Amino acid sequence: MEKLPFTAESVLRALSYVDDPDLKKDIVSLNMVQDLHVSGNEVSFRLVLTTPACPLKEVLTRACENAIRQFIGDQVSVQIKVDAEVTGRKPTAVLPQVKNIVAIASGKGGVGKSTVAVNLALALAHEGARVGLLDADIYGPSVPTMLGIKGQRPPVVELEAGLRMKPIPVAGISALSIGLLIEDAQAVVWRGPMVSSALRQLVSDCDWGELDYLIVDLPPGTGDIHLTLVQTVPLSGAVIVTTPQEVALADARKAAAMFRIKPISVPILGVVENMSFFAPPELPGRRYYLFGKGGGKKLADEFQVPLLAEIPMVEQLRELEDEGNLPDGSLPEDLRRAFAELAGEVARQIAMQNALLRQTVESEVS
Numbered sequence: 001m002e003k004l005p006f007t008a009e010s011v012l013r014a015l016s017y018v019d020d021p022d023l024k025k026d027i028v029s030l031n032m033v034q035d036l037h038v039s040g041n042e043v044s045f046r047l048v049l050t051t052p053a054c055p056l057k058e059v060l061t062r063a064c065e066n067a068i069r070q071f072i073g074d075q076v077s078v079q080i081k082v083d084a085e086v087t088g089r090k091p092t093a094v095l096p097q098v099k100n101i102v103a104i105a106s107g108k109g110g111v112g113k114s115t116v117a118v119n120l121a122l123a124l125a126h127e128g129a130r131v132g133l134l135d136a137d138i139y140g141p142s143v144p145t146m147l148g149i150k151g152q153r154p155p156v157v158e159l160e161a162g163l164r165m166k167p168i169p170v171a172g173i174s175a176l177s178i179g180l181l182i183e184d185a186q187a188v189v190w191r192g193p194m195v196s197s198a199l200r201q202l203v204s205d206c207d208w209g210e211l212d213y214l215i216v217d218l219p220p221g222t223g224d225i226h227l228t229l230v231q232t233v234p235l236s237g238a239v240i241v242t243t244p245q246e247v248a249l250a251d252a253r254k255a256a257a258m259f260r261i262k263p264i265s266v267p268i269l270g271v272v273e274n275m276s277f278f279a280p281p282e283l284p285g286r287r288y289y290l291f292g293k294g295g296g297k298k299l300a301d302e303f304q305v306p307l308l309a310e311i312p313m314v315e316q317l318r319e320l321e322d323e324g325n326l327p328d329g330s331l332p333e334d335l336r337r338a339f340a341e342l343a344g345e346v347a348r349q350i351a352m353q354n355a356l357l358r359q360t361v362e363s364e365v366s
């Protein structure tokens with residue numbers, strides 16, 4: 001193949017042959033190549049990904065280098081600075097500074113919804129994203145315990161718009177829980193309207209600041225909180241958490257179906273199967289499928305969404321959560337990897353949903 005001259009235009013042309021495999025479009029059209037400079041035998045540019053948790057970071061940088069070598073030649077030295085600009089839904093009046101709001105839902109309680117919400121939030125922040133965590137599980141808020149912030153009161157600040165609560169900064173995320181505002185026993189007797197107004201306050205009367213992702217830990221099942229949330233803020237999507245056994249799946253199915261109901265229409269980003277298996281540390285390679293096998297995959301297939309992660313049962317995880325030691329970052333390696341992969345998958349699904357949304361909006365306009 002005849003090589004192109006070494007100019008900025010040629011580099012862009014070469015890069016226009018690199019496709020983002022998720023968004024199915026080339027990275028130049030997607031505006032992912034920025035600040036391109038050519039000097040001497042060096043080309044440098046920023047590769048702006050749609051999320052810092054992008055699982056395709058390495059694949060894409062390598063593809064860029066290859067394309068430049070192939071079209072222009074081996075003598076070019078390529079300097080790529082990987083950056084991220086998280087895409088978001090259209091900004092709305094409520095929480096305009098929050099790019100993506102993601103609900104974590106389940107059918108049953110005790111399946112690990114809060115575990116997934118908290119560890120997903122921490123993993124996204126670890127990748128460099130700005131993350132908030134809202135514990136909206138009015139009947140069993142467990143985020144304060146897991147993050148070791150039980151008993152703390154969110155500070156109140158006076159802004160132009162009036163008095164606002166601030167979330168609590170912990171382990172690189174901003175956290176707020178209904179459990180920090182009310183006594184444990186109080187919420188059990190609350191009825192619909194009280195529940196709804198409590199959630200609205202957590203969302204609108206809190207100064208969340210600028211966030212790439214706000215993760216919302218919902219109560220199990222489908223109820224007033226769910227309806228209020230979808231009516232109050234536009235959700236980027238929902239993640240369904242289940243354990244593998246049949247009883248949990250049956251309930252998870254109902255929870256997932258709710259998000260698909262027409263007036264609600266929240267994209268289901270995927271399914272997380274928690275407590276997928278037990279792998280005793282003293283028996284490397286052995287996996288015991290205590291609650292059955294393949295349940296999460298089955299649910300994901302039914303709804304035609306991806307299975308985002310299979311999280312093993314690990315005693316140390318429960319201990320860290322019960323004792324509020326999650327922020328120390330001392331997760332066992334297999335779990336750390338599982339949650340990092342989950343964060344990458346969730347970020348990727350959100351980026352795809354946002355790209356899809358923009359395409360729909362664009363084609364409606366044109």
Ligand SMILES: Nc1ncnc2c1ncn2[C@@H]1O[C@H](COP(=O)(O)OP(=O)(O)O)[C@@H](O)[C@H]1O
Pocket residue numbers: 106108109110111112113114115116142274275311312313314315317318319321322
């Ligand atoms: N993968 C896991 N391995 C070990 N313990 C877990 C795991 N997932 C959750 N747990 C523990 O199970 C209990 C219930 O989890 P939690 O996240 O609070 O569920 P939910 O929010 O759905 O009610 C907690 O004590 C938690 O620490």
Ligand SMILES: [Mg+2]
Pocket residue numbers: 113114115137140141142
């Ligand atoms: Mg919970």
